[in-house]
Amino acid sequence: MAEVRVSLVCAVLFLSSVVVALVEDLDDSFKDKRMDDVWIVDFYAPWCGYCKKLEPVWHDVGAELKSSGSPVRVGKMDATAYSGMASEFGVRGYPTIKLLKGDMAYNYKGPRTKDDIIEFANRVAGPAVRPLPSKQMFEHVMKRHDVLFVYIGGESPLKEKYIEVASELIVYTYFFSALEDVLPETVTLPELPSVVVFKDGSYFTYDQYEDGSLSSWVNRERFQGYLQIDGFTLYELGETGKLVAIAIIDEKEHAEDSTRLKNLIQRVSTEYRDHFNRDFQFGHMEGNDYINGLIMGEVTVPSVIILNTSNEQYFLPTESMDTIEKLVNFINSVLDGTAPAYGGDGIFQRVKRVAFDAKSTVMVSGTVQYIARQLWH
Numbered sequence: 001m002a003e004v005r006v007s008l009v010c011a012v013l014f015l016s017s018v019v020v021a022l023v024e025d026l027d028d029s030f031k032d033k034r035m036d037d038v039w040i041v042d043f044y045a046p047w048c049g050y051c052k053k054l055e056p057v058w059h060d061v062g063a064e065l066k067s068s069g070s071p072v073r074v075g076k077m078d079a080t081a082y083s084g085m086a087s088e089f090g091v092r093g094y095p096t097i098k099l100l101k102g103d104m105a106y107n108y109k110g111p112r113t114k115d116d117i118i119e120f121a122n123r124v125a126g127p128a129v130r131p132l133p134s135k136q137m138f139e140h141v142m143k144r145h146d147v148l149f150v151y152i153g154g155e156s157p158l159k160e161k162y163i164e165v166a167s168e169l170i171v172y173t174y175f176f177s178a179l180e181d182v183l184p185e186t187v188t189l190p191e192l193p194s195v196v197v198f199k200d201g202s203y204f205t206y207d208q209y210e211d212g213s214l215s216s217w218v219n220r221e222r223f224q225g226y227l228q229i230d231g232f233t234l235y236e237l238g239e240t241g242k243l244v245a246i247a248i249i250d251e252k253e254h255a256e257d258s259t260r261l262k263n264l265i266q267r268v269s270t271e272y273r274d275h276f277n278r279d280f281q282f283g284h285m286e287g288n289d290y291i292n293g294l295i296m297g298e299v300t301v302p303s304v305i306i307l308n309t310s311n312e313q314y315f316l317p318t319e320s321m322d323t324i325e326k327l328v329n330f331i332n333s334v335l336d337g338t339a340p341a342y343g344g345d346g347i348f349q350r351v352k353r354v355a356f357d358a359k360s361t362v363m364v365s366g367t368v369q370y371i372a373r374q375l376w377h
């Protein structure tokens with residue numbers, strides 16, 4: 001009996017040591033060992049509800065990174081017990097997820113799901129710029145990415161700049177580099193070296209005289225020209241400071257009108273790209289629940305709303321948007337300041353507050369009611 005108990009105790013000890021190995025409990029000694037490896041760390045507070053929700057996800061992240069042979073080590077730190085260290089890492093809220101790589105600390109702001117966190121860890125832990133040495137590699141990544149940034153050419157000051165921008169903006173997207181001969185024949189560049197973004201079935205070249213700094217260009221171009229927008233996308237778009245023109249549609253009740261409006265917005269996004277791309281993001285949103293919660297009013301369906309993500313104002317057209325001319329006029333009136341602006345009372349603060357849960361909530365419950373309800377609190 002005693003023997004059985006001993007082996008049971010051993011088994012329990014063994015199991016818990018395996019668990020510790022997947023997600024390491026960090027203390028003050030982390031300061032010294034963090035530089036040796038790339039770490040992703042959950043800074044939590046024992047009393048915080050969102051932290052408790054993250055716990056099983058975090059365990060799965062640890063398990064999967066370990067089993068996939070990733071070099072990224074997974075840790076968690078009680079930020080209330082080691083508050084000095086936590087504030088050195090700039091932890092302000094709980095939970096805070098950071099990937100630490102050398103001197104750099106990258107904040108994770110995406111949805112708190114296993115797959116999203118693992119994708120982030122693998123992306124950010126890898127090289128800032130990934131070389132594409134062959135045509136096959138180039139085609140492979142073209143298929144996998146809707147938006148693809150590539151530096152094309154040899155060593156240059158532009159490449160150094162690109163690497164610098166990539167090591168910061170890798171939190172958002174991948175960065176690649178290639179020589180001209182791996183590009184498809186259909187791509188012709190006015191000059192080399194160049195930074196190019198492949199998206200929307202086309203490609204666009206960064207122009208340092210027209211486009212401002214490389215990092216602001218990347219930040220503007222990192223989304224497809226036309227998107228299906230949900231609460232989480234809107235939160236992400238907030239960081240671009242762009243105006244977002246959204247067709248609010250209902251593909252079940254108003255199928256025909258919805259499709260027509262969607263097509264109009266889509267056409268404006270491509271045919272007027274040169275005019276509007278710098279300032280606007282285009283897309284559609286299914287249903288008006290989310291927007292109603294956001295503006296604390298009611299928009300008709302289908303209709304168009306334009307949100308200014310930098311000052312939190314919004315614009316509504318005064319006539320029905322049934323031709324491309326009317327839509328373009330409306331967008332121009334927003335740009336030249338003649339359209340009346342509404343809101344500006346912190347709507348995006350509300351977006352941010354609920355965004356962390358938005359994606360998973362929408363997927364789990366299949367409704368945005370929950371978010372709309374939260375917006376009122």
Ligand SMILES: *[C@@H]1O[C@H](CO)[C@@H](O)[C@H](O)[C@H]1NC(C)=O
Pocket residue numbers: 243308309310311312334335337341
């Ligand atoms: C959007 O907000 C920014 C920041 O306040 C402002 O500079 C810009 O003019 C606004 N755009 C429009 C079209 O209102």
